[in-house]
Amino acid sequence: MxxxxxxxxxxxxxxxxxxxxxxxxxxxxxxxxxxxxxxxxxxxxxxTADLADFPAGPRAVELAERFEALTGEEKDPQFAQAVLEESTEVIVETPFLLTETCFGHTCVNAGIDRSNVPGHDLLLLPKxxxxxxxxxxxxxxxxxxxxxxxxxxxxxxxxxxxxxxxxxxxxxxxxxxxxxxxxxxxxxxxxxxxxxxxxxxxxxxxxxxxxxxxxxxxxxxxxxxxxxxxxxxxxxxxxxxxxxxxxxxxxxxxxxxxxxxxxxxxxxxxxxxxxxxx
Ligand code: GDP
Ligand code: MN
Ligand code: MN
Structure with a gap:
């Protein structure tokens, strides 16, 4: 091969x-x-997307707060919101978000990338x-x-x-x-x-x-x-x-x-x- x-x-x-x-x-x-x-x-x-496109709802705020309480590190509630919107189910909430994406793949942070994305904060997986x-x-x-x-x-x-x-x-x-x-x-x-x-x-x-x-x-x-x-x-x-x-x-x-x-x-x-x- x-x-x-x-x-x-x-x-x-x-x-x-x-x-x-x-x-x-x-x-x-x-x-x-x-x-x-x-x-x-x-x-x-x-x-591509930006964090500002994802105003954090109550669930995302709660997830970010719990993450910070547990790890002492900051988590952007807007990022948590983006992950929630790209997912059909949250399987693990802390210390990382493990979710099932809308097309059935299970991974951390719904596969949202923050590298190789010129000009934007986020790159979402294909739908x-x-x-x-x-x-x-x-x-x-x-x-x-x-x-x-x-x-x-x-x-x-x-x-x-x-x-x-x-x-x-x-x-x-x-x-x-x-x-x-x-x-x-x-x-x-x-x-x-x-x-x-x-x-x-x-x-x-x-x-x-x-x-x-x-x-x-x-x-x-x-x-x-x-x-x-x-x-x-x-x-x-x-x-x-x-x-x-x-x-x-x-x-x-x-x-x-x-x-x-x-x-x-x-x-x-x-x-x-x-x-x-x-
Ligand atoms: P992922 O595995 O799909 O998340 O993608 P990566 O960020 O690991 O990138 C995979 C490869 O694609 C690397 O070799 C990158 O340098 C390359 N890459 C990413 N974006 C572009 C692009 O817009 N054009 C080209 N030519 N290469 C890219
Ligand atoms: Mn990727
Ligand atoms: Mn890669």
Whole structure:
């Protein structure tokens, strides 16, 4: 597998057409997966904001006060308000805000970034990253010389309600973010939305080297590819938000559509919920 950063992308402005910009700078081939950092997807959609856009309501003020009482550090109630507005549920309130975003991803501060946002305080995550991935994929199929435009009419989105493609359907697109994780230090890349490929590949029913049947292994390939690409993307001023993943072999496996656990099937989130509200 190879990872190629897409070179020479400029500072992304609201209204920019990322698919065209990528197609002009990368010679794509069938089977490629293109990862795009949510930062630039958000910039292209004008998802920048300022703290002043989020006058703090009573809940945000209370969260900020509790945070300060607990940690002795200041928290801007307007920032807490922005996180609340970007979330459907608060899972942990202090010492950090762990929430479920409107599209089902669970992370700290609703993924709102304060770095790489020239001229503004905040960069909000895309509202519907799967739709953005589908849009970029359709644009790439239409514009990239090496790809079959007809594929654009086939399956667009590998969402939970859409059909799951059989491996990579001409080209896959993953919108990524850098995200912390519980239990371990350090951040890594994760997939927020994807199109033209399954979320996972299912090893269940296949055998290990001893002939033992695998019972539970569903490999979250969109996250693994997002992490791999994030190594090339960098986190600072590299200016390489898009990466072409070439020669990833999906292999002969069934594909799965789902990545985000629903709260009913998520024991850890349920436990955190009870702990947080005790
Ligand atoms: P996130 O992981 O989606 O939150 O994004 P990061 O802030 O980690 O940025 C990912 C990569 O995109 C880094 O290499 C940044 O330097 C780069 N980047 C961020 N904004 C822009 C932009 O507007 N244009 C270009 N060319 N690169 C950008
Ligand atoms: Mn981010
Ligand atoms: Mn990052």
């Amino acid at each position: 190879q990872l190629h950063p897409v070179p020479d992308l400029p500072e992304i402005e609201p209204g920019d057409d990322l698919a065209t910009m990528i197609a002009e700078r990368a010679a794509l081939e069938p089977g490629d997966v293109v990862t795009v950092a949510s930062t630039v997807v958000s910039k292209a959609r004008g998802r 519907r990253p799967a739709d953005r991935a589908a849009e970029i994929r359709a644009g790439l199929l239409e514009r990239a010389d090496g790809l079959d435009a007809e594929a654009a009419d086939q399956i667009d989105t590998a969402g939970s309600d859409g059909a799951v493609p059989d491996g990579i359907d001409e080209v896959g697109v993953i919108v990524t973010d850098t995200c912390g994780r519980p239990f371990r230090h350090g951040q890594r890349g994760v997939a927020l939305g994807w199109a033209g490929m399954p979320a996972s590949r299912d090893w269940r029913g296949e055998t290990d080297r001893d002939g033992r049947e695998l019972g539970v292994t569903v490999q979250a390939i969109v996250d693994e590819l997002a992490s791999a690409a994030n190594l090339v993307t960098g986190e600072g001023d590299d200016g390489t938000p898009a990466v072409v993943v070439r020669d990833f072999d999906f292999g002969d496996h069934a594909g799965g559509a789902e990545l985000f656990r629903s709260i009913e099937k998520d024991q850890v989130r349920q436990a955190l919920r009870e702990w947080s509200y005790e």
